Amino acid sequence: MSATAGEIAIPKRPGVLALILRDPAAAVAAAFALAIVLAAVFAPWLAPTDPFDNDLAKAMQPPGSEGLPLGADTQGRDMITRLLFGLRVTLLMGVAAVAAGGSVGALLGFAAAFYKKIDGFIMRLMDVLLSFPAILFGLAIAAIFGPGLFSVVLALSIATVPLMARIVRGAALVVMQQDYIEAARAQGMSDARLIRRHLAPNCLSPIFVFATLRFGQVILLGSALSFLGLGAQPPTAELGAMASEGRNFLFFAPHIAVIPSLVIFAVVLAFNVLGDALRDALDPRLRV
């Protein structure tokens, strides 16, 4: 494209995906994240065996045993199958917690930024929630509802609410000072419409970035809660619970704990790198 007199040549801005893929680390993380999501979604078709069908004669077979490339767990179940189904539960747990906690947090953040009268109340409430570690929420909720995925998701959701609320409130306060908000108000736009049309769309970038980063943290926390026995109940496969099951046999069958732990590590790392890349890509100051 050549510039003609009176025109300013504006280079075409690359898309977010293109910006992410420019960074090799982020590209690898994105590919890995996509692969694990696909593996989790298609687990029933990819898994070589039934995830619940045990064969105690094969219990704790090491990796490389016949028909068991990654070995077997304490029930003699194929580790690959359990990992695929475990990944499914772990990712679902992360998505559910980030979606539920993030949505409530975002609504509270918008409300706090928009309605000054309730700002103080909401943010003090968030401060109270922030003062409890997620593990403590998990323990308390498991004591009430019983250990299980519901308890873990609830605990992680509650732990996510104040973090999201703070981020959204901060972003919304910046947007609220923009002239177009004043203009919309001057036109008599209703509060709900103003939030929906102008405030929310302009806060989406920090929300997406935080959600991606939080996803990795939530998986780690959820795995920790499952490791403590508060999460998935038998026979559900879940990565943290699988690592927990194997820790008693670290000297005798290390693969049972080590393999799911490595998968948790890789998943969390991938989503953290992806979150960082997304933040860079969505930051207008870094967009060239």
Added chain:
Amino acid sequence: MRKILGTALLAAAVAMPVADALAQAAPRNTLVVMREIDAESYDPHRSTARGAGEVVYMMSDTLVSLDWDMRTVRPGLAERWEVSPDGKTYTFHLRRDVTFCDGRPMTADDVVYSIQRWVDPATRSPVRWRAGPIKEIRARDAHTVEYELTEPFGELLYQLTLFFASVIDKNTVERLGQNFGVQGFNGTGPYCWASWTPRQELVLTRHPTYSWGPPIYQNPRPQVERVIWRVIPEANTRLAAIQTGQADVTQYIPEIAVNQLRAVPTVRMSQQPNYFWDHFMGFKVDKPVVNDPAVRRAINLAVNRNAIVQATWFGQAQPADAYLNPNVTGFDPEAGRMVPQYNPDEARRVLDAAGWTPGADGIRVKNGERASFLVYGLQTAVARRYLEAIQADLRRVGIDMRVQLWDATVGWGRLATQEFDAFVMSYPYISATDGFALYFDSRNRPTPNRMNWNDPETDALLQRAKTALSEADRLAAIQAAQRRIASNYVWLPIAREGLWVAAAQRVEGARAHGIYGVGLYKGLDIRLTR
């Protein structure tokens, strides 16, 4: 391959640095005993935890003691005793050389005080029923105690061997109040309370004048100056410490490591073949699905106990093919044979005949009800492993078993509710009547009779077993009770745990006992060679 890997990693563990608490070799003339968890109190009348019992047995004595065969009652603080012809009065003649750790001589008044405190409702001992139906307990003279019951209780002597019946010093109890067993203790045992740092260690020192140990020991005197009960929660750390001599004794050995430890020349292993600590699943017989005896029978048939026990306990437990250990007093072999053995085809036939037909998802249905039930248990690695295996076995015959494991802090409360259909548990017992009277007496609903088993015939048999005057009558009654329960498939017996005590090279005389699950009992005969 796995054995080689296990041994190599076990050897690597020896070289691994362990916790700071174990950074040095065990001190001279001090026995370091490792265990997994601490107790909340060492008051024998308030705690029922094994963790309390294992220390209380060393700090105090009971009127009578239990031999290694777990059947024979031997003298303890009482050198002899008589039972009245009507079976209601026991007269205990006490030793005259017994003193408390503070030097005060022990008399019959101390025994009376201790038993009365145990059964006093104000003490709130959860196991005061074990003391029997006491009418009065009195001191006939300074060294004679009369223990009078309202009705005969054939189990009494067995029950009095348990640590709840420990004799303690009234003065110390009154001085410490609620903190007795927390801030201090004064008993007549071979070792005396020195200090306690909760969740870390409890230190005992030798009772200098102690010479009245039970006759089951070769030497009635303690031979170690100090005993440190150290809490090491991590199994791998305990394994490393016992092999490197950084600690001396432990009964808390992961089953998977027992065979490897037996091959380690620096470790001495002692096994108690008469160890009565069983795992079972109990069914609430009045809840849907498991209220059908056919379902309970099919569950018993469908579960491969041999494979489960091998995979869960690695050969260090026995499949429970009966409700009780065959070595226990009062065991009925015929009742043992009534427990269905593994036969999944027969399980399917039983379910078919009872009208449970396979549904679309493979789970059976009868009159619109799915063959699905919920099991509660406490969160332990062992329970999780065997429940997953049982779950898989039951799926194969079309029964869906849902599992909910609870942390012990809330689990006991949940296990007292009616929200579940079945539960798993493990428990120690000292006789057939002890175990059965605890779980199957209708008066013990909803806990510990969580099965809601309410059967007048069983109650009558248990009452006869407890109160009969002749051994033959007692045996006939408790054996009939076992057959009654076994023919109704009220439980799924799972496994009988084994007991091993591992001792470091410098330790001699550490023999596994196992009373109430306690490995070392009085700890006498243990000596350190360096």
